[in-house]
Amino acid sequence: MNNYTIDGSKLYSFIVSGARNLIVNEHGLNKINVFPVADGDTGTNLALTMKTILKKAQKDDHTNTTMSSIAKAAIENAYGNSGMIFAQYLNGLAIEIGSRTQLTQEEFVLATQNAVKYAYEAVSSPKEGTILTVMKEWSSDLKNHVSEEFETLLERSIENAKKTVDNTKFKLKVLMDNNVVDAGAKGFLYFIEGIYQYVKTGILDESHFRAATMEEHVEIIPNTDIGELRYCSQFLVQTEKDKEYFTKLMTPFGDSLVVSKRDEYVQIHIHAKQPEKVMATLVFEGTVISSKVDDMQLQANLLHRRKSPIVIVTDSIADFPQEFAEREQITVIPLNLIVDSTVYLDKVTMTPEYFYKHLDDYRMNPTSAQPTQEHLERYLTGLIEQAESVIGIFVSSKMSGTFNNIVRNVNSLNVTKKISLIDSKVNSAAQGLVVMEAAKLRNQGLSHDEIVEKLEVIIKNTHIYVSVKDLKYMIRGGRVSKVQGIILSKLDLKPVISIDETGKGTIFAKTLSQKKAVKQILKKVSNDMREKGIMTYSLVYSDDIAHLNDFKKECKEIIGKDPAYIEAISPIVGLNAGKGAFAIAYIKDSQS
Template identity: 40%
Template sequence: MKFTQLTGENIYYSFVSGANQVIAQKKVLNDINVFPVPDGDTGNNLASTMETIIEEAKVDANAYRTFQSIADAALTGARGNSGIIFAQYINGISDSLADEDVISIRSFAESVKNAVPHAYSAISNPVEGTMITVIKDWAEAVHSKWEQAGDFYELLSHSLETAMESLRQTTEKLKVLKDASVVDSGAKGFVHFVEGFAQFLKTGEMEKLKRQDEIIDFGEHPEHVHDHFDQRYCTEGLIAKDGLDLDRLKEDLAGIGDSLIVAGNSRKARIHVHTNHPDEVFMKLRSHGRILQQKVDDMKSQYDAIYNRKYPIALVTDSIADLPKEWMDHYQIHMIPLNLMMDDTAYLDKVTITSESFYKLMDEVETYPTSAQPNAKVVEGILSSIMSHYDSIIVVTVAKALSGTYQTIANAAEKLRQQGKKITVVDSKQNSGAQGLLVMKAAEWIHEGKTHEEVVSLLEEKIPKTKILVSVNTLKYMVRSGRVNKVTGVLGKLMNLKPVISLDENGMGTILDKAFSIKGNTAKIKNRIKAMEEEYGNLRYAIVHAGSEKRAQEYHEIFKGILGKEPEYIMSISPIVAMSAGIGCAAVAVMSDEKGKTA
């Protein structure tokens, strides 16, 4: 079958064939991913980008409109450094094409070459020897050979040879690739896409998903992988606004990290950057347009799971558990963020919005923020990725009675169990610092070498002996969040009520004690802690707060005196917890540890 021009249907099925080829190579691409960071997810990101193209692009009789639809889908679904570069390049081709029913060989050749500067312009610091170099070399080969080509397959097959040679040379162009004895992962993904695209033009049939061992071997196994993370989080966002200025957007984000890519058009932009402060990225993006999507990957955590795993059991919790980041890093604890809805945007709790940034916005927004459980597909993706590197998973969630998070994670876990995977989801019946103490204890048991079943059993025993006591300074925020009705709020304000909030044995919120001053409130919490110390003995405790460092320090002195030891930690609470309890609240979480603290 000879294609001398491409219809809308030809274009779509060529893309599907190329996309299938990339998806088939997902694991290989992950395995050789060492640049710009060795986080092992280039295959996942390119596959996700391709899947969105397949699912969302629409076939039109007009080839130009079909290509536009593909370009829009690529931008919407773009993931990772390579996925966004690919999407920007496809958008560049789309912008260069004329609005015609069919695409000629000449028009195609000119557009793929003209789109190269468009792709380069999106990258703040283009690095040769990567995907962008292979794209450039391939495009130049296409443009140089179009007049001699009898049909599209002949053109693509000849230019594919150039792309493969360019791919081989990536190992020599970048030291990090040479040290690891691999080619660039993103570049390899692009070559596979061209392979699949060309295959359709040869046969008129979509490329089926191939076994990975049928593909040319370019060196699949890294021998030396660097572990330097100057910037920890791979941060991505999608924003929309008529009249977007991509250059101004790029300037605004300059200096916030590295590997910055701003791809898109005057209506929509996909942003990618490696940074230590993803929350700052999204605070800046708020001023440029409506934030449609947010995604942040912890590259250090991904690296540790692949190359530096400490334990056979993965411990996972959600963002409601308040536990210091350095502690989570030490025990390699994974976190699933909940969503905080504000101004029609879903921010990732503790990730794209922190307590500090949230407090600044809390009294400015017209509609009070709300919380939402994690997206089911996101949870499935997180757990599936973790499971690929561990023997089993234990997840400790926020109280089921407080959030649908437990059920969302339990549903995802059940899908993994049906695949023969070992995973247990534990309802902590707690939140905040109390949930954090339980996760801390579970991590210590895993560190001691206890089995999966032992850790789960011990956790179930420990939950009833764990408590959080929250001193609420004002009921204003609990009324606004819907945790307390307005009548109670008005009465509380008139009476200067300072309640002690806790969770009951089922994890439901409850007013444990009532006081009419901070002093009286503190006295009631002290009495509760003393009673628990007498009943259980050897309490471990943590102090958490919402923008109230002074009260946290007061608690430090009080409970150090009562319990005769330092707190495990003092920290600011999750923005979602702060949304309900309110700015100015402080809490002490306690857990019985009869056998003593693990060294």
């Protein structure tokens, strides 16, 4: 029997080396991802889970303290199905290590084996031929040869783990049909290979890690019809209730359910039809700390049925129909909406219908916030990987920090593909029209640079005019100063809000009634129609589409055609526009 021991520092190095070896193989894993759905993001999810562990976990001389820190970081920040399972495995390791400050080889091996049950228990319907199988077989092989020298033991176990990974393609039909191994299983193999590299060399330097050479595969053509459970949804909830309670609670909402818990935090992963209903249920079960929702149908289409080499991305402040976004494969990055201390995803876990219905019931004034750095990185890396070039059209930088935040994030990624990030200098329906025109230009076969050049002209000719019924929302949201708001309110003035050529919000007109405000808007529309012509327009409303009835008729009489679309104002914009608001956005004809 050997005397190999593992303290907290060495255990931390194991995890760091394993994580770094997995991270460098992110793109290769994405290419073979077909289970549970072919959305091509298993590598990204695992890599981001590992990056967060490296960023947040703390090293200590004691194994129990180190592993607890790693498990906490993993549980609270795991991404995707495989990331959640991996996090629960690490959590199981922490539980099994218990209060030990140092591990013998036998204790380490026993902990790896016992940790497997925690990973299995987190999954509502565990499948063999996945990451679970490799975890189980690897730890079992370690136990069967535990008396060997540690380096020899790891080397042997990894050779057997490779065989287990190779066999996954015969365990699940979707893997067999596409002649690939399970991406999550392969990711775990890279992780334990990283541990072995450290044990063998003692090197942790990032430059030491190289992506493995992937086998050449026949082009994967999976079934990309994801079905109605298209939203990969995750929620981190601070609660006193146990894992079993949430497993039972969440089961009716979808499939691919994974639930893990550490201390007072429960992490939930589920493929759902309506993530907003999952969110509405969870807010009554504790404090929802964070949420992540991916449209797997869009991901699958961009990966396997991409409409164009040029991919268009925008943010959730842009108002346009969901059908348009789906048809044109537009990626929408949701901003955060904070309501009564709970963070929602704009238009995803907080829909306009629900928001306006309860707007006057909230205890605190709703506010907006930028997506986290980790969330932005996840959206952008996946998008850039799938596209040949990217055109991003974002809300005015004078009205939100979104544009500058995304520019900083993209610059930090060191990408080589062509990416154009555009400040639309507008918001809401006006921003939506710019996105719609970008899609039209792309469909006409224009090049990336030609589209960007034409968008510059289009943006200069894009305008929006908003009729605000009640100023209280703009005052409490800070869009109108308190002094100005008090004056306008005392006079009972109904302003028309617009955006100037620099992208800054401005009061276009002050009237004594909303009816007179509408007249001012229609007068402006009529003048622009007469002087230059209006190429296209759209109408948006907050809580009641009936507010548009007369306005829609008059706009059609002036412009001579129906709007390109009518859509609800996003909750992010609505927290300032408030109830009773509606608007017209249009693009003047630049050819006149």
